[in-house]
Amino acid sequence: MNEASQEKETVRKLSDVAEIRYLHRGNTEIFLKNGFPGARILCRQEDGTKTVEEHNRIWLHRAFPFDLLEEYISVQNKDQEEIGLIREMADFDEAAQEILRSELEHKYYTPRITRIVSLKEAHGYSFWQAESDAGELQFTLQDTFRNLLRVGEDKVFVFDNYGNRYVIESLKALDRHSLRRIELYL
Amino acid sequence: MDNCITRIPFNLDPDNEMISGQVEFFADGLRIIASGKEKWIPMEGVREFRCDVGVGSVALEVCRENGDHLICRGTMDYLAVFSAASKRMNRFLDGAVPTEEWKQYKKAVCPKCHRPYLPDSEICPRCTKKGGYLRRLWKMAKSSRGYIYLSVLIFIAVAALNLVLPYLNRVLVDDYIKADQLPEAGQYVLAVLMILLVTFAVRLLGIARSFVQVRAGTELIVVLRQTLFQKIEALSLSKVSQRTAGELMNRVTQDSNQLQDFFTSDVGGLIEQMLTLFSLGVVLFVYDWRLALMVLLPAPLVMLSHRLMWRYLGPRYRKQWWRGNRLYETLYDIFSGIRVVKAFGMEKKEMDRYDAVNLRETDVRIQNETYFAVISPITNFLMGVGEFFLLYYVGNQILDGTMTLGAMQQFSAYVAMIYGPLRWLSFMPRRLARTMTSLVRVFDVLDEQEDVADREDAVDQNIVGNIELDNVSFGYEDAKDVLRKVNLQIKPGEMIGIVGRSGAGKSTLINLVMRMYDPDDGAIRIDGTDLRDIAQQSLRSQIGAVLQETFLFAGTLLQNICYSKPDASYDEVVTAAKLAGVHSFAVKLPDGYNTLVGERGHTLSGGERQRVAIARALLHNPKILILDEATASLDTETEKDIQDALQKLIAGRTTIAIAHRLSTLRNASRLVVLDHGRVAEVGTHEELLAREGLYYELVMAQRQMSKMPGELETTEQLA
Numbered sequence: 071m072n073e074a075s076q077e078k079e080t081v082r083k084l085s086d087v088a089e090i091r092y093l094h095r096g097n098t099e100i101f102l103k104n105g106f107p108g109a110r111i112l113c114r115q116e117d118g119t120k121t122v123e124e125h126n127r128i129w130l131h132r133a134f135p136f137d138l139l140e141e142y143i144s145v146q147n148k149d150q151e152e153i154g155l156i157r158e159m160a161d162f163d164e165a166a167q168e169i170l171r172s173e174l175e176h177k178y179y180t181p182r183i184t185r186i187v188s189l190k191e192a193h194g195y196s197f198w199q200a201e202s203d204a205g206e207l208q209f210t211l212q213d214t215f216r217n218l219l220r221v222g223e224d225k226v227f228v229f230d231n232y233g234n235r236y237v238i239e240s241l242k243a244l245d246r247h248s249l250r251r252i253e254l255y256l
Numbered sequence: 257m258d259n260c261i262t263r264i265p266f267n268l269d270p271d272n273e274m275i276s277g278q279v280e281f282f283a284d285g286l287r288i289i290a291s292g293k294e295k296w297i298p299m300e301g302v303r304e305f306r307c308d309v310g311v312g313s314v315a316l317e318v319c320r321e322n323g324d325h326l327i328c329r330g331t332m333d334y335l336a337v338f339s340a341a342s343k344r345m346n347r348f349l350d351g352a353v354p355t356e357e358w359k360q361y362k363k364a365v366c367p368k369c370h371r372p373y374l375p376d377s378e379i380c381p382r383c384t385k386k387g388g389y390l391r392r393l394w395k396m397a398k399s400s401r402g403y404i405y406l407s408v409l410i411f412i413a414v415a416a417l418n419l420v421l422p423y424l425n426r427v428l429v430d431d432y433i434k435a436d437q438l439p440e441a442g443q444y445v446l447a448v449l450m451i452l453l454v455t456f457a458v459r460l461l462g463i464a465r466s467f468v469q470v471r472a473g474t475e476l477i478v479v480l481r482q483t484l485f486q487k488i489e490a491l492s493l494s495k496v497s498q499r500t501a502g503e504l505m506n507r508v509t510q511d512s513n514q515l516q517d518f519f520t521s522d523v524g525g526l527i528e529q530m531l532t533l534f535s536l537g538v539v540l541f542v543y544d545w546r547l548a549l550m551v552l553l554p555a556p557l558v559m560l561s562h563r564l565m566w567r568y569l570g571p572r573y574r575k576q577w578w579r580g581n582r583l584y585e586t587l588y589d590i591f592s593g594i595r596v597v598k599a600f601g602m603e604k605k606e607m608d609r610y611d612a613v614n615l616r617e618t619d620v621r622i623q624n625e626t627y628f629a630v631i632s633p634i635t636n637f638l639m640g641v642g643e644f645f646l647l648y649y650v651g652n653q654i655l656d657g658t659m660t661l662g663a664m665q666q667f668s669a670y671v672a673m674i675y676g677p678l679r680w681l682s683f684m685p686r687r688l689a690r691t692m693t694s695l696v697r698v699f700d701v702l703d704e705q706e707d708v709a710d711r712e713d714a715v716d717q718n719i720v721g722n723i724e725l726d727n728v729s730f731g732y733e734d735a736k737d738v739l740r741k742v743n744l745q746i747k748p749g750e751m752i753g754i755v756g757r758s759g760a761g762k763s764t765l766i767n768l769v770m771r772m773y774d775p776d777d778g779a780i781r782i783d784g785t786d787l788r789d790i791a792q793q794s795l796r797s798q799i800g801a802v803l804q805e806t807f808l809f810a811g812t813l814l815q816n817i818c819y820s821k822p823d824a825s826y827d828e829v830v831t832a833a834k835l836a837g838v839h840s841f842a843v844k845l846p847d848g849y850n851t852l853v854g855e856r857g858h859t860l861s862g863g864e865r866q867r868v869a870i871a872r873a874l875l876h877n878p879k880i881l882i883l884d885e886a887t888a889s890l891d892t893e894t895e896k897d898i899q900d901a902l903q904k905l906i907a908g909r910t911t912i913a914i915a916h917r918l919s920t921l922r923n924a925s926r927l928v929v930l931d932h933g934r935v936a937e938v939g940t941h942e943e944l945l946a947r948e949g950l951y952y953e954l955v956m957a958q959r960q961m962s963k964m965p966g967e968l969e970t971t972e973q974l975a
Contacts, residue, residue: 126323176315176329
C-alpha cells in the first residue's frame with residue numbers, strides 16, 4: 071500500500087515537472103479579431119495576484135495530426151512558441167469551439183476523397199483523379215508508396231508532390247472500383 | 257491599367273471552398289477579385305506582407321499596426337506564387353522599384369493537361385516532349401556516332417544471315433537428303449560447310465557487335481557524366497542544395513547508366529528486331545501469303561496478351577518489391593537499435609513486428625507467384641497457336657505433294673523466329689518509359705538556369721579587403737526574406753563579428769559575401785567593384801573560409817592541407833601546419849603527414865579536423881577570411897588553443913566571423929548584431945554593452961548559462 075502511494079507521488083511529480091499549461095474555458099477566452107483567432111489568458115502569479123495575458127492572434131498546431139484531430143492542440147504565438155495546450159475541444163464552449171475548429175480546418179486543409187476516378191502510373195509518378203468534398207481533384211504523387219500513410223486499418227492520408235493533403239476517411243466505405251485502384255499501394 | 261505591381265491567382269475562399277480568384281497589387285492598395293465580387297484593401301498602414309504556410313494550405317496576409325488581415329488563401333500548389341508575391345511586395349515597401357519581371361510568376365499547372373508541374377520547375381511529368389529529349393541525347397552522342405552507325409550495320413548483317421540459315425537448311429534437306437537420286441558427296445559437304453560458315457559468321461558478328469556496342473555506350477556515358485558533373489558544379493549552392501546529395505549522385509550515375517543501357521542494347525535491339533520482323537514478313541508473304549497470314553494473324557493477339565499480362569503483373573511486382581524493401585528496413589532498424597531493444601526488454605515485441613512485415617511480404621509473393629504460374633503458360637500457349645494452324649495447313653500441303661519437307665522446315669524456322677521480335681517489342685514500352693524517366697531527370701538538371709553565372713566581362717581583381725553591403729535583401733526559395741536592407745561597410749584589415757539569434761541571417765550574410773548566392777536586391781561591393789563583375793574563380797581564390805563543418809576529403813593529411821593550393825612546397829605546408837597546430841599531432845602519427853584521413857582513414861578528433869581546416873586557410877593566404885562557427889564544436893580548452901591559431905591567421909586580413917559563444921569574438925574590431933534579417937546594432941563590445949540593447953541581452957543570457965551552480969549566490973548579490 072505504502073509502495074503504491076509512493077508510486078502515485080512520483081507520477082504526480084512528473085507532470086508537475088513538465089509544467090504544461092492547459093487552456094480551458096476556466097482560464098482562457100477565445101475571440102475572433104479580423105477573422106483570426108486570438109486569446110485572453112488568465113494567469114495566476116506566484117504571489118497570488120491575477121494578470122491577463124492578451125494575444126491578438128494565435129496559431130493552432132495539432133500535436134497528433136494523424137491520430138487526434140481535435141485533441142492536444144498546441145496554441146502558439148507568431149514565433150511558434152507555445153502559449154498553452156488545449157487537451158480537448160470540450161474544454162471550451164460552443165462559440166470558442168467554432169472559432170478553433172474553423173481555424174484548424176483552414177490550416178489543415180484536407181479534402182476528403184470519396185471516389186478514385188482514375189489512378190495511372192508513369193515515369194515514377196502516379197496521376198490521380200478523384201472526387202472529394204471539395205469537388206473534382208487532380209494531383210500527382212511522386213513515389214506513390216511513400217506518400218500514402220495508413221492510419222489504423224481504415225484511414226489513409228495521401229500527400230501529393232506539392233505538400234497538399236487528402237484523406238480517405240474509410241477504405242471500407244469506398245466503392246469496389248476505387249478500392250481496387252488504391253489497394254495495390256497499401 | 258498596367259501600373260499593377262504584381263498579380264497572382266488563388267483558389268480557396270474563407271469558407272474553404274475551391275474557387276478561382278485573382279489579386280492585383282497596386283501602389284495604393286490591393287484588389288481582390290473572386291466569384292464576381294471585388295474587394296479593395298488600401299495600402300495605408302501596411303507594415304509587412306506575410307505568407308503564412310499552413311499544413312495543407314497557404315495564406316497571404318498583410319500586417320498592420322492594428323492586426324493582421326487576410327488577403328487570400330490557396331492550396332499548397334500556390335506556395336511558390338504567394339511567397340514570391342509577399343517577397344516582392346515587402347521589397348516594394350522597402351522602397352525597391354518594381355520591374356517587369358515582378359509581374360510574372362511561375363505557373364503552377366501545365367497548360368496542356370492541367371496537372372500541377374513538378375515543384376519548382378515547369379516540367380509536367382506527363383506532357384514533356386519525349387522526341388525532343390531523344391534528339392538532344394543524339395546530339396550529345398556526337399563522339400560515339402561512328403560506333404552507333406557501325407553497330408546498326410552489324411545488326412543488318414546479322415538479321416540477313418539469320419534469314420539465310422533456314423534457306424540453307426531447306427536446300428540441304430530437299431536437294432540432298434530427300435533427293436530422288438544420291439547426291440554427290442562433294443556438293444553435300446559443301447552445303448554443310450556453308451551452314452557452318454554462316455553460323456560461324458553470325459557468331460563472329462555477334463562478338464563484333466558487343467564490342468562496338470560497349471564502345472558506343474561507354475563514349476556516350478563518359479560525355480553524359482562529364483556534362484552533368486560540370487553542370488552541377490556550376491550551379492549555385494541554392495540550386496544544388498534543393499536536391500539531396502543522394503539524388504544528385506543518382507542522376508550522375510544511375511540515370512546516365514540507364515541511358516547507356518538504352519543506347520547500347522535497346523536501340524540496337526530495336527533495330528535488329530524490327531529488321532528481322534520486317535524481312536521475315538516479306539519473305540513469308542512472298543513465299544506463300546496464305547501461310548504468312550496464318551502465322552501473323554495471332555500476332556496482335558499475342559502482343560496484346562503480353563502487354564495485358566504486364567500491366568496486370570507490373571504493379572503487383574512493384575508492390576512485392578516495396579514490401580521486400582520494408583522487410584529489409586525493419587530488419588536494419590531493429591538491428592541498429594538492438595541496444596535499446598534489449599535495454600527495454602522489447603525482444604518479443606520486435607519479433608512480432610518483424611513477423612508481421614515478413615508475413616505481409618510473403619503474402620504478396622505467394623499471390624504473385626500464383627498469378628504468374630497461371631498467366632504465363634496461357635500467354636505462351638497463345639503465342640504458339642499460330643504454329644498449330646500452320647502445322648495443319650502445311651501438313652495438308654505436304655500430303656498433297658505441293659510442299660516439300662525442306663520447305664516446311666524452312667517455314668517453321670521462320671515462324672519460330674518471328675515470335676521473338678514480337679515478344680521483345682511488347683516489352684519495349686516498359687523499357688522506353690524507364691529510359692524516359694531517366695532522360696527527363698538528366699535534362700532537368702542540364703536545363704537548370706545557372707543563376708550565379710559569371711558575366712562575360714567579369715574581371716580578375718586583386719582584392720584589398722574593402723567590403724560594402726549596400727541595401728542588400730535576400731531570401732531563399734521559401735516564404736520569407738532572410739536579409740532585409742542590410743547596409744554595412746567593412747574596412748581592410750577589420751575583424752567583424754556577426755552576432756544574433758539562430759535564424760537571424762548570419763550564415764546567409766556570409767554566403768552572400770562568398771557569392772554562393774546573388775542578392776535579390778541591392779549590391780555587395782569589394783573595393784568598389786560589384787561582386788557580380790568579379791570572376792568567381794578570382795574572387796574565391798582570395799577568400800578563405802573556416803566553417804563549422806570541416807570536411808576532410810579522402811586522402812592524406814598533406815593532400816587535405818594542400819587542397820587550397822595544390823602546388824604548395826613542403827616548406828609552406830609545414831609552416832602553415834605549425835601555425836595552425838597541426839604539426840604537433842601530425843609528427844606523432846606513424847605515417848606523419850602521409851596519414852590517410854577522411855571517410856576510411858585515420859579518425860581525427862573535432863579539434864584536429866578544425867586545425868587542418870585552419871591550416872588549409874592559412875596556406876591559401878586569403879585577403880578576406882570567413883570564420884563560420886569555426887570553434888563551436890570544441891571544448892573550452894581546445895577552443896582556446898584554436899583561437900590562438902586563428903589569431904595568427906586573422907592578423908591584417910579583413911575577417912568576418914560568426915560565433916554563438918560571444919567570448920570568441922572578443923578581439924573583433926566591431927560587432928554587428930542581426931535581428932530578423934536586419935542590422936539591429938553595430939559597435940564595439942563596450943559600446944554595445946553600454947547601449948543595453950539586443951547585444952546586452954545576449955551577453956547576459958550567456959553569462960547566466962555559463963555560471964557554475966556555486967557561483968549563483970555571489971553573482972546575485974552583486975546584481
